[in-house]
Amino acid sequence: MGFNVGIIGCGSITRFRHAPEYKANPHVEEIVFYDRNIERAKRLAEEFGGRVAEKLDDLLLDPTIVAISDCSSNEAHHIHTPKALLSGKHVLCEKPIAVSVEYAENIVEAERKSGKKLMIDHNQRFTKVHQKAKEIIQMNELGEVLTFKTTFGHEGPESWGVTKSNATWFFKKERSHSGVAGDLGIHKIDLIHYLLDDEIADVHAFHGALDKVDEHGKPIEVCDNVVCALQTKKGRLGTASFSWTYYGAEDNSTTIYCQKGIMKIYHDPDAQLIIEMNDGSVIKYELEQIQTNDNQTSTGVIDAFISCIVNDENPPVTSHEAIASLKVVEKILGTD
Template sequence: MKQINVGIIGCGSITKFRHAPEYKANPHVNEIVFFDRNIERSKALANEFGGRVVETLEEMFEDRTIVAISDCSSNETHHIHSANALLKGKHVLCEKPIAITVEHAEEILEAQRKSGKKLMVDHNQRFTRAHQKAKEIIESKELGEVLTFKTSFGHQGPERWGVNKSNATWFFKKERSHSGVAGDLGIHKIDLIHYLLDDEIVDVHAFHGAFDKVNENGEPIEVCDNVVSALRTKKGRLGTASFSWTYYGSEDNSTTIYCQKGIIKIYHDPTYQLVVEHKNGEVVKYELEAIQTNDNQTNTGVIDAFVESIIHDKEPIVTGKDAVTALKVIEKIIG
């Protein structure tokens, strides 16, 4: 069996809970190499998951045994680290958003074109069984054409998820996060709508603000903690989308697709992750799998898909182009 060594840049929560355990569980991954500006963090993860530590990014980029790299750095450095890794001949899985601006994202795409290596972006909502089943139903046209949609993604905020469990989190800093909840949660659902409907959002009317979150000094955060938007796609579908860091109860990751002959409800019911209500009154319920939440970490399928694209030389399921298309919508949302 072919095996590869992988590197991970950044050793925060996304690495600890998603990338590192999923690489460790993948039979094609031989060794994980960790880098973080805080070397104690990388040492801790190397101890937890088995692997080794490098002290500099140059060491990781120059290591010819490392075939692929996960860029789990904060948003403002993706265009630097991912582009450099590609140009050094590494396949790259970049965390979302691909970059803080479309201009920076294009730098990564240009590096990918020059290098000829794989570039995948971690829009993990495409991989859930409920979303894949919903896409299958939509494509079958058993409910006719899609007319409208609504989608939501919200939880109690990144300070509960971050490695330090603190409101000093980089997610609240304009120069590092850039787009707040829009780039953290919103971009996932924008990519999902593009995927489910095989369409692209072209018109946006949105309101956003920092309503409740404060930083470590007790001041309102510099980025939005809530977004409410109205959207129109290239094919003329209309929809609404809400993203929030202030849902101070259970997480909401639901989507509803309204079609000519019925409704598809995704992640509304904890037992039946997909419910199809037909116009004639028939209801079909699918028990698939619980959505991954910050409190319920399960295998996303992203790492496995990335490794498979390398091993079998296939185009990644989420390309850099897909990620830029979603980022363009986020830029319109935050104005």
């Protein structure tokens, strides 16, 4: 069965992730693009062979469109996603689900009323490496998880955004809201929840705008670095750092310390998963490179979203799970 999909917002995330992955999916016939700036929508429609919706309603009321990706900036998710759901569309919403848990609850209400599928784009769950790591943890091969540390950092969104400019919406308080915490941090929070089958319950964090400046040369209004200590509901302890100021190679690594050994994830570019056992043995898995801003490979998110529609299954990342991660971001920033 083939159907059309719509995309709200035509920035980098659409161009590099959503549009190419929809185009490659055999169930998708045509992509319809909407952006407040119609020129951006036209450029992507040309690049991917789709068409343009001039108004948001044209997208929402189009009966040929079965599913929509909400790739608008953070502050608009709680407006666009409920509208799309209540228009009878399945929705894949970019992360974070909303700028606050309160707004996220409105989205969940629309999801409940509409009976449509809502998936949130926490894409770290879909890498072969993270799935393998979860399997090893679940099988208790290394005993209980005791502690962990995780990092996600690169040189900043201005190097990835459409305009390659520090006027990026990511640096604006009213649009990004949570800076690097909601951009990169929330991915690793979701990952820890997924890998450990647990939830972060308590947080002590520092955050600041250490280096980034906006287009006027002033320090940005949101954090560009976060460092935190975390405790989960099951009592595991961990640390996390999220940064837009890693001015070198991107770091997306995680280490899980267990009773019988250590699991190193994305530390070594050639062996993306390394198990060091306490008896001295080392197991190396060569699975796949992590997707970075410089290495655009398929995330698997779009295929998973389309699959849950076609097969009428629950989305692999639910709104409930997305809110659990957003609650931790609120704790980190002291806004809960």
